[in-house]
Amino acid sequence: MFAKPIPGRTTAAAEGDAVVLLIGMRINHFWGVHHWLPVFAAMPRMLRELSRDRSRGLLGCTLLSGSPRTYYVVQYWESKEKLYAYASAPDMFHRKAWAMINRKEKKSRQHVGLWHETYVVPEGGYESIYADMPAYGLAAATGVLPIERRGRRAADRLAHRSSAE
Numbered sequence: 270m271f272a273k274p275i276p277g278r279t280t281a282a283a284e285g286d287a288v289v290l291l292i293g294m295r296i297n298h299f300w301g302v303h304h305w306l307p308v309f310a311a312m313p314r315m316l317r318e319l320s321r322d323r324s325r326g327l328l329g330c331t332l333l334s335g336s337p338r339t340y341y342v343v344q345y346w347e348s349k350e351k352l353y354a355y356a357s358a359p360d361m362f363h364r365k366a367w368a369m370i371n372r373k374e375k376k377s378r379q380h381v382g383l384w385h386e387t388y389v390v391p392e393g394g395y396e397s398i399y400a401d402m403p404a405y406g407l408a409a410a411t412g413v414l415p416i417e418r419r420g421r422r423a424a425d426r427l428a429h430r431s432s433a434e
Contacts, residue, residue, distance in 0.1 A: 275404070278416040281407040281412070282411050284411075285392050286392055287388075290387050291343055291344075294382060304381050315362050316342070318361060326351025326352060327345075327346060328410035329345050331405070343406065393427055396426035
């Protein structure tokens with residue numbers, strides 16, 4: 270939160286495909302707190318669980334608010350296989366939380382909305398630049414490089430291939 274900015278321009282040190290999961294909730298009715306609060310509280314618990322076991326594949330995440338009603342997380346994963354494995358693992362909290370939500374769905378649907386989008390972006394399909402910023406987003410998840418390592422122009426960074434280094 271109070272990270273020191275890195276002077277100048279940097280880029281993410283990502284190699285290979287980038288797996289990005291956007292996942293969130295929308296509070297449809299504020300007065301239905303007992304419906305949306307358990308959903309709201311589940312994500313920090315899952316993120317703590319994943320941060321304790323880095324082998325599960327979560328590289329990093331950013332918590333965001335789209336409005337007073339909408340909260341979401343941008344997550345960066347090692348692979349779609351690790352993301353799927355976490356989502357379906359019977360010993361992990363995600364599976365328990367999803368089962369609880371499905372049991373209560375008819376009653377809570379009107380009070381809380383859920384969504385997620387998953388993107389598998391092939392190498393050469395993403396690029397980044399950060400100017401006088403602490404490590405953020407993809408760079409916080411994969412590391413930071415001086416911009417010169419990948420190219421000053423977006424087209425140069427998009428042309429980067431990890432086998433070329």
